[in-house]
Amino acid sequence: MKALSLPVLMVALLTVSGTALADDAALLKCRTLSDTASRVACYDAIPVGIAGPAAATGTAAAAPVRTPEQNFGMEAVKQREAQPASIRSTVVGDFDGWGPGSQIRLANGQVWRVIDGSDAVLPPTKDAAVTIERNVFGTLFLKVDGGNSSAKVRRVQ
Numbered sequence: 001m002k003a004l005s006l007p008v009l010m011v012a013l014l015t016v017s018g019t020a021l022a023d024d025a026a027l028l029k030c031r032t033l034s035d036t037a038s039r040v041a042c043y044d045a046i047p048v049g050i051a052g053p054a055a056a057t058g059t060a061a062a063a064p065v066r067t068p069e070q071n072f073g074m075e076a077v078k079q080r081e082a083q084p085a086s087i088r089s090t091v092v093g094d095f096d097g098w099g100p101g102s103q104i105r106l107a108n109g110q111v112w113r114v115i116d117g118s119d120a121v122l123p124p125t126k127d128a129a130v131t132i133e134r135n136v137f138g139t140l141f142l143k144v145d146g147g148n149s150s151a152k153v154r155r156v157q
Contacts, residue, residue, distance in 0.1 A: 073110065073132070073140055073155030086133040095128040095144075097121045098151055104142065106130070109157075112142060116152035120144075 030042035072087050089106040098104060099119040104112045112132065122128075122144060129145040132153065143150040 069108070073112070073153075083134075086131055088129065088131050090127045090129050091144075092127070094124060094126055095122070096124040098142075102151075103156065104130075104153070110155060111157035112140075112153040113156050114142075114151045115154045118149070118151045120147070120149040120151065122147060 026046045027043075030039055030046070033039040033042055068083050069087055072083055087108070089108045089110070092105050092107055095104075097120040098114050100114060100117040102114045104114070106112070107127070125144075130142055131145065132140055132142050134140055140153050140155070141150040142153045
């Protein structure tokens, strides 16, 4: 195995240590906070896995802050906070049921697709109230208030 030359090794160590020092400084700053909530928020704000000058200066672009309800159904998105067991919203506009593959837009901006091949014909309703619940196995179901049928759904937006 060929050994690295001294200048190459020094540059590599300086690069790594510069990033590490930036993280150490941020960690030390957070340690000085006595309020638990403030301390946790400080730790959460430290950029992780960012290389280069943005990490050293702390100028990395922050990811948008999303509430647990906004993340509900987005399993592909890595989430830190616990998700609610269900959400409630209304279907935008007129609603009279669903069929296989139907996409249902809610007032909260979420769009859900029926994925179980079910269909339901309901009395026409404007802005129907719905609940989307997660069962024990993590499967999501949409249920219209006042009805007894539900559809297996997946969030698409």
